[in-house]
Amino acid sequence: GNSVTQMEGPVTLSEEAFLTINCTYTATGYPSLFWYVQYPGEGLQLLLKATKADDKGSNKGFEATYRKETTSFHLEKGSVQVSDSAVYFCVLRRSQAGTALIFGKGTTLSVSS
């Protein structure tokens, strides 16, 4: 079946540290991949996306590259800030038309100054 596996948290970092949150997926065909983020007290929102192999999604200093050969979509940021503290969800949309998003379990990131 279709599923997403992301590293379990919480991830605790100091400000300006390098961030990687691992995400791998299982899917038939060629899914689209997303990272959603939920900041404290706010609703879920799209952070970035990649819709085909080798695409790189980027936003707010975050990047993730769609790697078909390793079925991965790891989230990275070179220098995290306290304001990046949030829960991050790796998400897959199946390649079949009309289908919806499959979420990972979420990874909590806590950044301290």
Added chain:
Amino acid sequence: SQTIHQWPATLVQPVGSPLSLECTVEGTSNPNLYWYRQAAGRGLQLLFYSVGIGQISSEVPQNLSASRPQDRQFILSSKKLLLSDSGFYLCAWQIGTENSPLHFGNGTRLTVT
């Protein structure tokens, strides 16, 4: 601008009682609508999605049902709640292509006692 409303924000119901959660969207037409459930340690689970009035796709067989009586109204129901129905229920809307972002409501915290 588009807005999404979910109510109630919290709900405590006894086992065996019925359930009705409502979600409405304003400021857009013919959105895709989604119901997700977030249980502790399990991430977001897709329950139902709808691409139009009266069109409901169920992702997981369970004790719940969904209906879309109007274009911008999505209702989650149960005839008899189970303890396992406890969780955080999120409604989301989407317009545009299948890879367009989902916009989530603030959710309903349901506790079945």
